[in-house]
Amino acid sequence: MKAVILAAGKGKRLMPITSSRPKPMIPLAGMPLLEHTILGLKDAGIDEILLIVGYKEEVFKNYFGDGRDKYSVKIEYITQEEQLGTGHAVSYAKDFIKNEPFMLMYGDLLTEPKVFKELVEVFKKSKPQGVIALFKVKNPQDYGVITLNPEGSVEKITEKPALELNLGNLINAGIFIFEPLIFEAIERTEKSVRGEYEFTDSMLNLVNQFKGKIVGHKINHYFWSDIGLPWQFLDASNFLLDKIEKKILGKSEENVQITGDVFIGEGTMVRSNSSIQGPCYIGNNNIIGPNSFIGPYTFIANDCQVGMGEITNSIILSNTFIPDFNYIRDTIICENVNLGTGTKFANQGLVEKNFKEDKKNELIDSRSITIIGPNVKTGINVSIMTGKIINENSRIGAHTIVSEDIPPNTLYYHDPNKGIIKKSL
Numbered sequence: 023m024k025a026v027i028l029a030a031g032k033g034k035r036l037m038p039i040t041s042s043r044p045k046p047m048i049p050l051a052g053m054p055l056l057e058h059t060i061l062g063l064k065d066a067g068i069d070e071i072l073l074i075v076g077y078k079e080e081v082f083k084n085y086f087g088d089g090r091d092k093y094s095v096k097i098e099y100i101t102q103e104e105q106l107g108t109g110h111a112v113s114y115a116k117d118f119i120k121n122e123p124f125m126l127m128y129g130d131l132l133t134e135p136k137v138f139k140e141l142v143e144v145f146k147k148s149k150p151q152g153v154i155a156l157f158k159v160k161n162p163q164d165y166g167v168i169t170l171n172p173e174g175s176v177e178k179i180t181e182k183p184a185l186e187l188n189l190g191n192l193i194n195a196g197i198f199i200f201e202p203l204i205f206e207a208i209e210r211t212e213k214s215v216r217g218e219y220e221f222t223d224s225m226l227n228l229v230n231q232f233k234g235k236i237v238g239h240k241i242n243h244y245f246w247s248d249i250g251l252p253w254q255f256l257d258a259s260n261f262l263l264d265k266i267e268k269k270i271l272g273k274s275e276e277n278v279q280i281t282g283d284v285f286i287g288e289g290t291m292v293r294s295n296s297s298i299q300g301p302c303y304i305g306n307n308n309i310i311g312p313n314s315f316i317g318p319y320t321f322i323a324n325d326c327q328v329g330m331g332e333i334t335n336s337i338i339l340s341n342t343f344i345p346d347f348n349y350i351r352d353t354i355i356c357e358n359v360n361l362g363t364g365t366k367f368a369n370q371g372l373v374e375k376n377f378k379e380d381k382k383n384e385l386i387d388s389r390s391i392t393i394i395g396p397n398v399k400t401g402i403n404v405s406i407m408t409g410k411i412i413n414e415n416s417r418i419g420a421h422t423i424v425s426e427d428i429p430p431n432t433l434y435y436h437d438p439n440k441g442i443i444k445k446s447l
Contacts, residue, residue, distance in 0.1 A: 038395030107218025
């Protein structure tokens with residue numbers, strides 16, 4: 023069986039993390055999100071994969087190549103030249119698939135590899151025209167809700183329904199298996215009110231116009247996340263870190279304490295009097311310490327330098343410099359960031375709230391995750407308030423309190439006489 027992965031989008035909700043790379047290429051526990059998926063598909067017996075790419079497509083091609091040498095799978099690429107919806111994206115795969123069933127999935131989600139095997143088994147046993155993975159959520163109004171008939175097949179799909187409609191909480195998990203008949207259903211799909219060809223409309227065409235059966239398969243006994251929000255990114259990272267095995271390939275100086283499941287890559291030096299508590303992943307060619315505390319659920323990529331301070335429950339991407347007296351918790355720091363000495367990240371607001379209302383009066387999760395975009399620099403003794411976002415290429419002046427989100431390419435500093443100054447770079 024072949025697989026088609028949709029990976030053309032920009033991942034706007036995760037900006038500025040996705041300002042320098044596509045969402046599926048953001049590293050988690052030592053490798054890009056999409057690499058975890060490709061390895062899972064290979065484990066399920068799939069050895070031919072088509073990536074539908076678009077935004078920063080060269081990042082995919084440079085990393086994966088044709089897949090043969092690195093993964094023993096064949097990887098091909100097709101560019102979605104114009105972003106006209108998920109149905110439009112899937113239509114590019116017709117010639118690749120030809121006349122055999124195929125697995126289809128969104129490239130920006132993470133799940134356990136056993137899900138792929140289960141869907142294949144369900145498809146072979148039921149022999150439908152399609153299988154769709156379903157996941158129960160607490161906020162169905164943010165997803166496409168699937169209504170099943172008494173036989174367990176798709177009857178209706180409702181995008182982001184109002185809660186008062188009470189359509190249940192089974193949502194489209196973005197993993198499918200289809201017969202090639204789905205391409206005929208796509209050809210009959212009309213543009214939605216958003217001006218796009220929605221793949222959910224194509225599925226309904228398959229059910230209603232072609233009398234095809236799409237079997238729903240619930241996967242709530244496995245981890246699944248579409249990683250649409252920053253806290254979901256940390257959740258996905260933590261899920262993967264819980265599964266790592268202890269392996270120390272780097273070197274340590276005297277009086278270093280390493281406890282729990284910790285991976286330390288080649289060329290990394292942990293200097294004296296540092297403490298690392300797992301689960302934790304530290305990549306290659308890093309310098310940690312002296313006198314550093316790296317707490318649980320921390321992922322540090324490659325070529326970083328971390329001085330005396332504390333990092334816990336955070337993601338630090340490559341080529342980042344974190345000198346002495348920094349405190350970092352519940353934070354995502356992108357690549358090529360240079361923090362000044364004494365930079366502190368607040369991780370808890372004065373008023374604790376798990377949820378807040380957005381402009382549409384809908385409850386949304388508001389866990390406070392701070393994000394520092396690529397190529398950001400801060401001066402000494404900067405304080406960053408909880409949940410703030412500093413976008414790419416910005417500069418924060420010394421002794422400044424960041425109490426608001428900072429746009430890209432902005433100089434932001436505190437003037438003792440004039441207060442906060444913001445200038446475009």
